[in-house]
Amino acid sequence: MGLTPLQVLTKVQIPLALPVIMAGVRIASVTAVGLMTMAAFIGAGGLGYLVFSGIRTVNNNQILAGAIPACMLALTVDFIIGLVEKLVTPISLQKGDRAVKIKNRTVQKAGLGAAAVLLAAVFLFTSIGTGNQEGRTISIGSKDFTEQEILGNLVADLVEARTDVKVNRRLSLGGTQVCAGALKSGDIDLYIEYSGTAYTDMLKYPPISDMEQVYETVKKGIWRAF
Known part of the structure; x- marks a missing residue:
């Protein structure tokens, strides 16, 4: 009561909807990792190249060399986006002790921040190397x-x-x-x-x-x- 429509949107509706939104993003991201193996069919490389080359040559080791890292990548993406999903879920909607939840959220934010910095550094050095x-x-x-x-x-x-x-x-x-x-x-x-x-x-x-x-x-x- 007493909130403007914008305040209702930003303080009530979006915080309540974010867990559901992030759940959809999580599912889409994991699905995309699996679908990216199909990029080998158009010469885009990646782990799918190992999988389909192994299928053509009946080489189980080569198939596993592509399939296992792809599975690990999907699980990693699922884990990271799962952390983001927890971070955007209001503490009042989470189960457990409030103090513990606040402490865990601080640790999760620190971990995600470190991961973001590491990924940015990898992309930066990769782009510099490619440009050279x-x-x-x-x-x-x-x-x-x-x-x-x-x-x-x-x-x-x-x-x-x-x-x-x-x-x-x-x-x-x-x-x-x-x-x-x-x-x-x-x-x-x-x-x-x-x-x-x-x-x-x-x-x-x-x-x-x-x-x-x-x-x-x-x-x-x-x-x-x-």
């Missing part, structure tokens, strides 16, 4: 099957062995359209393509059996696709 290497980096892509990954790594190893250029491996991107699109947009600088695929899929010619004609046509006309 941008001028001497080449991105090499590949399609999402074994032969293409081998070819992509061969080219990357050759560049690293013969030059001082750093190679950003963007392997297992997907099919022809994904790789060609990444090349057009500048997300990668090169990838290995097959003359027959370029002839039919990229230049839109009907299939023929004359390999020399296919090669010469692709060599002269491939730039039309870009």
Whole structure:
């Protein structure tokens, strides 16, 4: 009684709603960690690359090498956001002794503050390191099957062995359209393509059996696709 609508919103409604809001954020964040493993399908790397490479090669150790850290990351995110959820829950709504709850909240705030500073430092140093290497980096892509990954790594190893250029491996991107699109947009600088695929899929010619004609046509006309 006696509060303005803004005071009702900030002092009553939002504090009461915050635990529910943070519970939704918590669920969404943990779900997002799991879904991020799917980024491997578009060459974004991450732990999903280990999982799906292990599935393709029937390598259980490689699958676990990606799945276990992803699970630990999800649990860590859940724990941290759970602390935030407790911090935003009004003390009057929490069970237990009030003095103990206030003491625990102080410890939780200190822990979250230290974690926030650590994460900020990691992101800062990572961005600085990435910025320093941008001028001497080449991105090499590949399609999402074994032969293409081998070819992509061969080219990357050759560049690293013969030059001082750093190679950003963007392997297992997907099919022809994904790789060609990444090349057009500048997300990668090169990838290995097959003359027959370029002839039919990229230049839109009907299939023929004359390999020399296919090669010469692709060599002269491939730039039309870009």
